Amino acid sequence: MGIGVIAWLRAHWPDIVVPVLVFLGVFLISLWIRRITYNTLERWLKERKTNVGRIIVSATRGPFLHWLLILGAYIALRISVLPAQDKVLGGRILASMFIAYFGWVLARLSRELLVASFPDRTKTPGRVVTVTTNVVQVTIAVVGVLIILELWGAPVAPILIVLVAAIVVAILVFRDVFPSLVSGFQLTQQKQIRTGDLIRLESGEEGRVEEITWRNTQIKTLDGNLIIVPNTRLMQATITNFGKQPKAATEPFQFSTRLHLRELTGLSATNVSQLLSNLKEIPDAVVYYHTHSFIEEFQFLTPEPTNDFASWIQDALHYDALAERLAYIDTFEFSTIAALRQRIVAVIQDFVAEAPVEREAPPDNEFHFIKSISVVLPTPYIAHDLQEFISILRKVSIGSLYFHIFEARLRLQRRTNDFSVWFEDCLGETELAEQITRLDPYNYTMDNLREIIIQACEKRL
């Protein structure tokens, strides 16, 4: 038997050697072409600094070698002396291997390209990438399988019809999903919105983008709620994007608000002596009311009327000079109600000592002492940085502004306010803190005061 094989090899060695040499030749030539091509390509990519080209080169360099081996094998097979039937069979096997391998590489490449095409690879919408990649990979696989089936002579037409029908049904069922998917893709592709951005919607809602999914975008509002906006709507809407989070505070700022209830003391005065006598005895909360309530009550008028004592002395008693002296007292100078009361009492006492005749207020024009009861409650608004602080300050109530600016001075018993303390202690914004501390809030309407603080903060961004 051994002699028979040797004899057969002697007679047919060219039938074996020639295909093997052709296989090796094709392989070596292809290796050379691959080397020149990839080296040229890499030099070109280096100049262009394109990420896409690098991904393509990196993903195909290894498989390219295997494709060349398959090509060499195929050419060797074609020139071999094998029976035509075997050649066809071998050719189909090699072609199928090539298509399957090529498809696998293409699917992997498409995934990498899609991930790379999103602006922020670490934070961009995982679900958008996943869904898009899956769709592309399934498409490639289906096309590959169909080509292979066609190659082996299987009936492809019925499969194609079923596939097309399935796609049509899927489109009908998920007809709302596709626009969202496309919108989600566009949103991130065009870099309009990114995770972590602070945005304001047309509705006035503001918040940070938490996640962009394949159907919607999730926004965490400044009051801690989660808003889910369909991507299609987001694409059509006008959005203000304030961008990424600036320097984060070491501690967040919790906005509170202050509402007030007015309690009647039952005490009244019809002349200056009675006013003075009551002023010395009444609780601080009563002095506070009559030196601060006008700020809130007439905050829409510029200039605002003066404090209640001065107003009454002018309107009901017509002691103009005393009214002016009381109006001149600068509430901003005092960080305690006790000190403010002392000054008011001193001014009135000086006047009483000099006043020749005591005047009485007309009937129904008595001064009624009212006590302010402050009710303080935390709002859902919390600022983690200066940008969020500005956005929240635009929307909180006048009561909140009042609490953090006016009441803070008396609460902290020093010449500052809650905002300045936070700017300095938690953001390191010493200059901004000083600027706000220096503001005399009693000289502005509440809305003006709000705008001045916002402008000062915006300059620091």
Added chain:
Amino acid sequence: MSPNTNVRDYEPVVGRSYIEELRMLAARLSGKTVLTINSTFAGGGVAEILSHLVPLFNELGVDVRWQTISGDASFFKVTKKFHNALHGKGEPISDAEFALFRETTKKNLDQIDFSGDILFIHDPQPVALIEKRKDIGREWIWRCHIDVSHPDAQVWRFLQEFVNKYDAAVFSSPNFAQQLPIRQFFAPPSIDPLSDKNKELPPQMVDIVLAKYGLDRDKPLILQVSRFDRLKDPIGVIKAFELVRRNFTCQLVLAGGTASDDPESEEVLQEVKERAGANSDIHILDIPPGSDIDINALQTAATIVMQKSLREGFALTISEALWKGKPVVASAVGGIPLQVKNRLTGLLSHSIEGTAYALRQILANPEYGNWLGRNGKEHVRQHFLIVRELRDYLLMFLALHRSEDVIYL
């Protein structure tokens, strides 16, 4: 207020943060029930404000129920006498009348279901329901809507016996405060900007209403809206108008109605008609309760709105007029100076001549009138809209048993 109105609808009027704060307060009252009791479901300012407030409380999640006391005509005649006496208009009240008041209260004590954590009682008619407290306890607040700055001593002594047993009393103006052993809060009443009476009307609607009452659209219109009550001084209004009419072409409209607890109003209406006589520029309109669109149209068409009351609880008609940007001329009585800051949000007067002078100032200087009206509207937005009253009551319910000057919730 339309049946579908909800708290969110007030956002465009007062701002979103205001409404957010209401919700925050309401959330802290979750689980509490408030029972509010007054004398009537319809007619008069109290019934009107409650008909708007109660649904809003409930929409915010605070369980507020509304009941009224029952009584026959003789009972309401006595309470009307109380009302006048509290306004300082002394009328002798017999022991039999006081006895009738107690007797009717006793019947109501047996009939009313007092289930609720907070009992919120309005005005003198149901004040004696506090007698139930010794049986059921709970928290009780008496809300006084009327001017008690100069009360008749006999009636006030009688009522104070009951008022002193409450946890707190609420008054519409600081000068209504009394020397009481209980806490007294200050909460002016309010108007509803979304109600038929205060919403913005299309000009065609205003024209239709003016035509309906035979009023001249092109002639300056001076208006007083109030019940036909001597304390509203309708005769004084006519006298002031007659002084102004000498120099200015204008028309006067006295528009009012009657309430089920006010048996005197028919009599006053006849007196006013007789005083107006054949003057074709004076229009006396007896408008039934519920004609809110008509009242709104008249206020919208008015050049000046008057409130020449001799005594007044609060006079919501002033806030209604200011909300429509109208210059107001009013007497400096009761709660009126709270709404009309003289020469800033309107003009105050103390006499018929003073009223006529103020009317002339505005008729001769329409721009001045517009400026007063604009300021007045802003003043009402800040202080006299229903959401502010709602907030005051929420705060009151929360602060009733807290004695601190600063309460942290």
